[in-house]
Amino acid sequence: MTTSRRRAVLTMASLAWKAERVKSSFIILLSLADSVTVWTAGQGLRSLVDSTLHGKGTEILVAAAVAAVSFAIGANASRVRTNLRDEVCERVGLVVDQEVLALLCELRTVEHLERPEYLDRVSQVRRRGYLLAESCWAMFDTCTYVARFLASTALLFSIHPVLVVVGLLGVPPVLLNRLGQRRVRNVLSETAGLARAEEGLLWTAVRPKSAKEVRIAGAGPFCATRAQQIWDEVTREQARSRARNSVFTLSGWIVFMLGYCGGLAFVAVGHGTSGEIVLLIAVASQLRGQIESTVSGTTRLLEGLHTLDAYLxxxxYAVTHTVASRSAPPAQLTDGIEFDEVSFSYQTGGRQVLRKVSLSIPAGTVVSVVGRHGSGKSTLVNLLCRFYEPTAGRIRVDGVPLSSVSPVDWQHRISGVFQDYGHYQMSVRDVVGIGSLEDAADENRVRGALAQAGAMGFVERLPQGLETLVGKYTDADVDPSEGQWQKLAMARACMAREPLLFVLDEPTASLDARSEHDLFQSQMSYARKLGNALGTITVIVTHRFSSAALADLVLVMDSGSLVETGNHRSLMSLGGIYADLYQKQWRAYNFAEMAD
Incomplete structure (x- = not known):
């Protein structure tokens, strides 16, 4: 076992001890008692048979009592130990599951959530906290089984030294099982990606958004068939590896049974007493159970170690990709944000989605970013928010490289509404309040944010107002419309304290024309207020040129490059991409109004 594995197992043992000290102590004591009773039960059984044959009454009673008590302790200790271990593992498993979730969330970027090797490990660990917690007890149980095995081997030695060979022949099944389990672990790792693909297909068929398209297209059977094909491939590979493991283990058992039959014949032809023959039969049957338990324990241990490897x-990854605490962002912006020859690729050596972008955004500016789909608009925002780091070039905030600013502190000074805003299944108060956890209990702040987002009207019509549970998965059965969810997201953004960057990524995409106009005016008013107070820069990513035209500065992206900058008037005079797209959209809207 590697040092890192050993450390992780000890960590799990420490968690178990802290969570349930009394139960953990009982588990250890019962394991020790279980090991000792193997020896005492064997000696009592041999003495009982020999005493009975020689008619020694007192010795018969003592031997019977020792054997009975030992068997009783051995039988019940194992059962009680298993129940206690399950209780401890369940409790520790919850703690481990929470830690795994924390590992996923503590990284400040999001690029790890797009890496297959990262997602493979997540799929191996997700909801397996119990298995991780059990790994320390599996190792302890394996040690207990080995101790019982050694006690049985000592009993064989007490009959005749040659019979130790019978005990040693119990080792091959364990070693061969371990060899087979190594292949099983490799196959589990190799098929993790396919298992994720199968799960993704099933989710596509049941998630409300994608399920509509699946049903209209009649693609449900296709998705189910494809998922079944992938699952068959996964299970076929895993079943094949487990079949090989069974063959290895069976080979070991055959070797053991041949040795056992030879030992029984050896004692029967005159190398032991009647009590020793009975003892050999009893020990051999125990050995079989002990070996099976050792194989089972080793299997559980190795399965736990497989999950433990992914956990480690x-x-x-979290340690190596966590940025050390650096300088804090400024209290307010005075100069602004500058891009200096910034390029970015989502994969090392892959296609550049941003190419040598250079620009300067003065403090307090409202900026619109426009362009065709795939032009790099959202990537620009992602770099500003430090969800990703530039591949080349540098971003500066008030002249200070953004890479030298603590990402945690920087992101705490960002607010906004993104395309994929959350549909949090909780009360309205909490849905809005998590935008600033420090102020979540302040009802005036929450109501002010809702009013700023134009959401107070529909919230007041809800059955319990701010305390109403919203979301289709809550008991209240109050599911806001997409436009109302977007207003709640906007209110959540308005909860932030003193943001230096205010991001609106398609902020009115789910609203009707009237609501869009009202909300956008409110957003612009809020942006101007932040800009005057803190020098906050507001970045609006939009396809609606009527909204873009109200910005102080318009950035026009095309194929990953910044091709035009200026305000609406100057860009229209330029007659370039912006003017062309604006006029096309204007004609389309006018045509639609004439048709109505």
Whole structure:
């Protein structure tokens, strides 16, 4: 076992001890008692048979009592130990599941959530906290089984030294099982990606958004068939590896049974007493159970170690990709934000989605970013928010490289509404309040944010107002419309304290024309207020040129490059991409109004 694995197992043991000290102590004591009773039960059984044959009454009673008590302790200790271990593992498993979730969330970027090798490890660990917690007890149980095995081997030695060979022949099944389990672990790792693909297809068929398209297209059977094909491939590979493991284990058992039959014949032909023959039969049957338990324990241990490897990988990734605490962002912006020859690729050596972008955004400016789909608009925002780091070039905030600013502190000074805003299944108060956890209990702040977002009207019509549970998965059965969810997201953004960057990524995409106009005017008013107070820069990503025209500065992106900058008037005079797209959209809207 590697040092990192050993450390992780000890960590799990420490968690178990802290969570349930009394139960953990009982588990250890019962395991020790279980090991000792193997020896005492064997000696009592041999003495009972020999005493009975020689008619020694007192010795018969003592031997019977020792054997009975030992068997009773052995039988019940194992059962009680298993129940206690399950209780401890369940409790520790919840703690481990929470830690795994923390590992996923503590990284300040989001690029790890797009890496297949990262997602493979997540799929191996997700909801397996119990298995991780059990890994320390599986190792302890394996040690207990080995101790019982050694006690049985000592009993064989007490009959005749040659019979130790019978005990040693119990080792091959364990070693061969371990060899087979190594292949099983490799196959589990190799098929993790396919298992994720199968799960993704099933989710596509049941998630409300994608399920509509699936039903209209009649693609449900296709998705189910494809998912079944992938699952068949996964299970076929895993079943094949487990079949090989069974063959290895069976080979070991055959070797053991041949040795056992030879030992029984050896004692029967005159190398032991009647009590020793009975003891050999009893020990051999115990050996079989002990070996099976050892094989089972080793299997559970190795399965736990497989999950533990993925857990350790995630912990290591979190450590190596966590940025050390650096300088804090400024209290307010005075100069602004500058891009200097910034380029970005989502994959190392892959296609550049941003190419040598250079620009300067003065403090307090409202900026619109426009362009065709795939032009790099959202990527620009992602870099500003430090969800990703530039591949080349540098971003400066008030002259200070953004890479030298603590990402945690910087993101705490960002607010906004993104395309994929959350549909949090909780009360309205909490849905809005999590935008600033420090102020979540302040009802005036929450109501002010809702009013700023134009959401107070529909919230007041809800059955319990701010306390109403919203979302289709809550008991209240109050599911806001998409436009109302977007207003709640906007209110959540308005809760932030003193943001230096205010991001609106398609902020009115789910609203009707009247609501869009009202909300956008409110957003612009809020942006101007932030700009005057803190020098906050507001970045609006939009396809609606009527909204873009109200910005102080318009950035026009095309194929990953910044091709035009200026305000609406100057860009229209330029007669370039912006003017062309604006006129096309204006004609389309006018045509639609004439048709109505």
């Amino acid at each position: 990988w995630l912990r290591s």
